[in-house]
Amino acid sequence: MADTVVRAHDLREYFHQALHAAAQAQRLRAEAATLWYLTDLLVRFSRSERFYDYTESGWRLRPLAELYGIALEAEQESERRRILQRMGDVALFVAGLFAGQLGRRGIDVDYYIAMGGTAYGVLSEMNAESVRDSALSCVFEDLAGRFVGFADVLAEIGEQRCERSDEQLLRLYELWQKTGSERLARKLRGHGIDPLPTTGRMQ
Incomplete structure (x- = not known):
């Protein structure tokens, strides 16, 4: 029987190839660093415990507005950066892979586009505290400026025929x-x- 299951150690390469093909299909000229960032995002969120937050009420997906409020109240810039990054990542993931289901919950995809683009935009303008932060600021600027395009790339991967x-x-x-x-x-x-x-x- 053919092995149709993507093995864990192949997952990163699988997603990277899929993202590259989807970007080409969407005629989106994506920077290599941005595609690798999205690769890591998909690998990370392939595990549900990394997509959902563990709260006093159990596992749930925090509303973007709640994450934004937590980010504004964060005392450390590193913590603010971490929360804004999660906010942008969740918004992009949902807008790309679950846009068709949002209407049933009374939420429009443009809300996720606006919130995610805002989070990435703020991140791109924050002072870099490390070499990694400096490199990521260019990625965040790219994601903020072409949020819909990258959501389309994720949708291309997730869409079933x-x-x-x-x-x-x-x-x-x-x-x-x-x-x-x-x-x-x-x-x-x-x-x-x-x-x-x-x-x-x-x-």
Whole structure:
């Protein structure tokens, strides 16, 4: 029987190759450092205990607004940096892989785009405390400036090939209206729907 399970020690290389292919498919010229950062993000969040937070109420995903509040109150800049990074990472992961499920929870993907982009933007402007911080600031600037594009790259990886129902196509169109994602526009055209530019759409 063919081995279809990705082994743990191959996971990093698997995600890196998948990200590289997805970026090419999305026509996104991604910096090597940014792709490696996203590789590490996917490897890290492949373990649920690293994606969720352990709180007094048990394992749960903290709301982004709560994380932002904690970051603002942090006394140490290193702690503020850590929380903002988690905020950006969670927002990007959710916007990329779970955007289609957000509407059912009454949350729009543009909220995650705005919060994640803000977190990465603040990180890119913080004073570097180490060589690692200095290198990451360029990555954070890239992620902040092209958040939707990188969310599309993650979505390309996570998307399964399946027929879409009319309801799913409507949700796809609504997501395109909110994000202006070129990936979503191509998906819609593939289903015979030509999305037209509208005012108020995020770029």
